[in-house]
Amino acid sequence: MNSWRAWMVWGIGVFAYLVAVMQRTSFGVVGLEASARFHVGGAVLSSFTVLQLVVYASLQVPVGMLVDRFGSRIMVATGAVFMGLGQLQIAVADSVVTGIIGRMLVGMGDAMTFVSVLRLVPLWFPAKRSPLLTQLTGMLGMLGQLVSVIPFLALLHASGWTTGFLSLASMSALVVVLVLALLRNAPEGSAPAQQTQPEGTRAVLAAAWRQPGTRLGLWSHFTVQFSGNVFALAWGFPFLVAGEGYSSGSAAGLMSFFVVVALFAGPPVGRFVSRHPLRRSTFVLLITALTALVWAVVLVYPGQAPFWLLVVLVAALAVGGPSSMIGFDFARTFNPSHRLGTATGIVNSGGFVAALITMFLVGWLLDVQHAMGLSPAGLYSLSAFRVALAVQLLVMAFGAVMVLRVRRKVRRQLAANGVHVAPLLVAVRTAWADYRSRRTAEAES
Numbered sequence: 001m002n003s004w005r006a007w008m009v010w011g012i013g014v015f016a017y018l019v020a021v022m023q024r025t026s027f028g029v030v031g032l033e034a035s036a037r038f039h040v041g042g043a044v045l046s047s048f049t050v051l052q053l054v055v056y057a058s059l060q061v062p063v064g065m066l067v068d069r070f071g072s073r074i075m076v077a078t079g080a081v082f083m084g085l086g087q088l089q090i091a092v093a094d095s096v097v098t099g100i101i102g103r104m105l106v107g108m109g110d111a112m113t114f115v116s117v118l119r120l121v122p123l124w125f126p127a128k129r130s131p132l133l134t135q136l137t138g139m140l141g142m143l144g145q146l147v148s149v150i151p152f153l154a155l156l157h158a159s160g161w162t163t164g165f166l167s168l169a170s171m172s173a174l175v176v177v178l179v180l181a182l183l184r185n186a187p188e189g190s191a192p193a194q195q196t197q198p199e200g201t202r203a204v205l206a207a208a209w210r211q212p213g214t215r216l217g218l219w220s221h222f223t224v225q226f227s228g229n230v231f232a233l234a235w236g237f238p239f240l241v242a243g244e245g246y247s248s249g250s251a252a253g254l255m256s257f258f259v260v261v262a263l264f265a266g267p268p269v270g271r272f273v274s275r276h277p278l279r280r281s282t283f284v285l286l287i288t289a290l291t292a293l294v295w296a297v298v299l300v301y302p303g304q305a306p307f308w309l310l311v312v313l314v315a316a317l318a319v320g321g322p323s324s325m326i327g328f329d330f331a332r333t334f335n336p337s338h339r340l341g342t343a344t345g346i347v348n349s350g351g352f353v354a355a356l357i358t359m360f361l362v363g364w365l366l367d368v369q370h371a372m373g374l375s376p377a378g379l380y381s382l383s384a385f386r387v388a389l390a391v392q393l394l395v396m397a398f399g400a401v402m403v404l405r406v407r408r409k410v411r412r413q414l415a416a417n418g419v420h421v422a423p424l425l426v427a428v429r430t431a432w433a434d435y436r437s438r439r440t441a442e443a444e445s
């Protein structure tokens, strides 16, 4: 394996993903301008994001199957073409319908990128590097969110809507050129994806789904990622400002802190996964329990929650992003490479489906309380948010139960292959005893 080539291919893949994240988040940062351009309020504007996410989530499995069939190169390039066309459309759109079509095109292209880029990792790098590189892919891609918050917003303010979105479209054009010129599906000599696929497309899907490791990845992604998405993409800002009564400047600060924590948490999570592959689901469950606990404290806190508590909440939510990458690690370690795209697509639909369901439930619970006169202080009152956001605890509990159920199957499968996972307490006690005897041996030598 030619290592500089592997790094170049991965680097181009990561750049394509970073641009996809930038396209994905670009609309969210221009809420005020979009409101004026399309003459609509927040509710209609949020439907732009929701529809984009619906398209993204519903395409994950088909995209995964296509990546296995045609390889990453063509899928990443096609994704960039769709995103470029979507942003061109937004650049000239002046009605809600034409704007939504643009965002849906962006969602389609975005859906094709992450799964395809992740598939490059095990094909170009040795297995021991995969957990960390998977984390780094997610982490570096997140920088795209900062690009849309800072330079894109500045350009749009300086040169106007059309120039801003045309510049985004040109970034996708650059991705198409780079990918077609330099990105290859696999190192020379290893057979291209479509030739190594011994089963038909449907059989690949069925086999990926039947593998309990894929479903453990799906439920891990479902359980640990959605709360952060719901917060960052939909309800975090209204909760902090209208519910908790903080200024929009403080809320924006917390949102930026979210990105920073998610960025820095990636490598430690990757290292943990490399060192303790048999404790991946336990890690997911611990982070979920921690998130649920912090949410519970925030939601029952009498009156306005103190700022430090919200900082803790945002940190817990942000760690959910890198932790959800463990889901892709399950997909990779339990599936052969010819169905890795399909398995990754199945996993990636988990967190986004959970986020969409929860976003809807929170909105619905706010509406119901208001309609029934249960939130006299207003639709977005703190008491109404408390009830509505508590629904997340149910979704987390459901996901955790599914993780535990599928994990039993995975452990039975591992045991059949001679790998026995000791109960956590036994493993911790053994590790502690090993550590103590190492220290004693060091002290005596």
Ligand SMILES: N[C@@H](Cc1c[nH]cn1)C(=O)NCC(=O)O
Pocket (backbone or CB within 6 Å): 114, 115, 138, 139, 142, 225, 262, 266, 320, 321, 322, 324, 325, 348, 351
């Ligand atoms: N878990 C996220 C990515 C991530 C990594 N670090 C923080 N977030 C994920 O599943 N991403 C899919 C995508 O298309 O972005």
